[in-house]
Amino acid sequence: MDYISLDSYPHYTECEKIVSELGFHLVELKISPQNGVTQILATITCKDAASSIGVNDCSRVHKVLLPALEEMLGTDNTYMELTSPGMERNIKNAAEFRFFIGREIRVYDKEITDWVGGRLLTADDKSLTLEVEKNGLVSTKTVSFENIAKAKFIHL
Numbered sequence: 756m757d758y759i760s761l762d763s764y765p766h767y768t769e770c771e772k773i774v775s776e777l778g779f780h781l782v783e784l785k786i787s788p789q790n791g792v793t794q795i796l797a798t799i800t801c802k803d804a805a806s807s808i809g810v811n812d813c814s815r816v817h818k819v820l821l822p823a824l825e826e827m828l829g830t831d832n833t834y835m836e837l838t839s840p841g842m843e844r845n846i847k848n849a850a851e852f853r854f855f856i857g858r859e860i861r862v863y864d865k866e867i868t869d870w871v872g873g874r875l876l877t878a879d880d881k882s883l884t885l886e887v888e889k890n891g892l893v894s895t896k897t898v899s900f901e902n903i904a905k906a907k908f909i910h911l
Contacts, residue, residue: 756903758849758880766827773823774799777816779808780854782840783847786828793828795821795835798844804857808839846906852878855908860885863905864898871896872909 761767767784774781783798799816801808817837825831846852846860852875861872862883873885876895884897 756846756849756900756906758900760880761848761850766824769827770797770820770824773820774816775802777819778802779812779816782851782854786824791832793830793833795824795833797835797837798840799837800840800854804855813837813839840908844908846908849878849883849900849903849906850880852883852906859909861907861909862898862903864902865904866898866902871898 761771761781761784764784765786767781770784771781778801779799780802781797782800783796785794785796787794797816797820799808799813801812817835820837821833821835824835825833840855846855852860856875856878858875859872860875861870862885863869864871871885871887873887873896875883876886877884882897882899884895887894887896
């Protein structure tokens with residue numbers, strides 16, 4: 756799995772600041788012009804691992820983020836979809852892991868050719884560490900991003 760700094764995406768840094776001030780993190784931001792309309796896809800998550808995103812949260816962020824993006828882009832011909840990570844988000848970029856610390860995730864480890872699941876303890880730009888429980892025993896497992904074929908956030 757590749758680690759691509761989220762700050763390398765256009766307007767991500769400015770938008771993360773806005774979303775953060777509202778008590779959330781911006782997990783994903785995609786901006787693409789299509790047939791004269793600028794399509795925006797944004798995904799947010801709570802800063803607190805014990806909290807969940809609701810419709811009212813998405814609505815509140817949407818009302819603040821859309822006008823800010825329209826100003827940044829210099830257009831009001833936009834369509835924006837703002838979502839939560841969902842029940843089982845496929846993690847596409849290893850840079851997303853930092854938003855899910857304290858939450859349950861699972862990764863397909865190419866080294867052992869199987870899924871490994873647990874509570875995410877840490878994540879940096881090279882690897883992540885999970886707290887794994889198996890047969891009543893708790894241990895930690897560090898997995899390098901280069902050994903991750905797929906990953907999912909598991910909403911419990």
